[in-house]
Amino acid sequence: MTPAPTVGVLALQGDVREHVRALEAAGARAVLVRRPGELAAVDGLVVPGGESTTMVKLAVAFDLLEPLRERVREGMPAYGSCAGMVLLADRIADGVPGQPTVGGLDVLVRRNAFGRQVDSFEADVAYGDLDEPLHAVFIRAPWVEEAGPRVEVLARVVGGPADGRIVAVRQGRLLATSFHPELTGDLRVHDHFVRVVRGG
Numbered sequence: 001m002t003p004a005p006t007v008g009v010l011a012l013q014g015d016v017r018e019h020v021r022a023l024e025a026a027g028a029r030a031v032l033v034r035r036p037g038e039l040a041a042v043d044g045l046v047v048p049g050g051e052s053t054t055m056v057k058l059a060v061a062f063d064l065l066e067p068l069r070e071r072v073r074e075g076m077p078a079y080g081s082c083a084g085m086v087l088l089a090d091r092i093a094d095g096v097p098g099q100p101t102v103g104g105l106d107v108l109v110r111r112n113a114f115g116r117q118v119d120s121f122e123a124d125v126a127y128g129d130l131d132e133p134l135h136a137v138f139i140r141a142p143w144v145e146e147a148g149p150r151v152e153v154l155a156r157v158v159g160g161p162a163d164g165r166i167v168a169v170r171q172g173r174l175l176a177t178s179f180h181p182e183l184t185g186d187l188r189v190h191d192h193f194v195r196v197v198r199g200g
């Protein structure tokens with residue numbers, strides 16, 4: 001077996017520890033990333049859930065936004081959950097005016113898309129070619145409102161007012177989910193990402 005890849009978790013804000021745990025359980029060596037030098041040393045990066053507006057402000061303050069953009073442009077595998085999905089999107093709706101992103105995913109992501117009544121909920125979603133659906137936890141979650149031609153849709157909501165909305169995507173080595181697999185103990189999304197980091 002090839003050695004465990006080193007996967008960073010962007011550790012500026014958000015549910016960093018949960019991703020570290022899930023990555024280690026999925027066979028990666030997880031490290032925290034707060035500085036450009038730490039970013040340069042990872043094979044892949046998780047952008048956690050949290051609050052995208054705060055996270056991006058901190059990324060600017062820590063001189064990380066440009067290095068993040070550069071590594072994503074150069075092909076570093078990255079996985080964003082929830083706020084992380086917002087950060088990896090090329091375009092956002094309902095962001096604060098001028099909210100920059102890291103980008104890389106050719107998508108329009110709507111923040112807090114599921115509205116007030118249902119802004120936190122759980123649902124089973126079919127994901128990619130997994131046999132069994134994932135139990136997905138949505139917390140003030142975004143959805144993907146428009147996806148470019150190179151974006152592969154991995155999961156959609158089934159039923160309810162958000163029926164058909166896109167909640168997981170892949171484009172090359174970039175992966176994003178509206179929901180939080182790091183909170184459920186189900187490792188299949190992190191397994192998938194670690195396979196992408198290994199070149200799968």
Ligand SMILES: NC(=O)CC[C@H](N)C(=O)O
Nearest residue numbers: 049050051052082083139
């Ligand atoms: N659970 C989350 O990550 C929420 C995301 C948050 N609503 C944002 O736009 O950043």
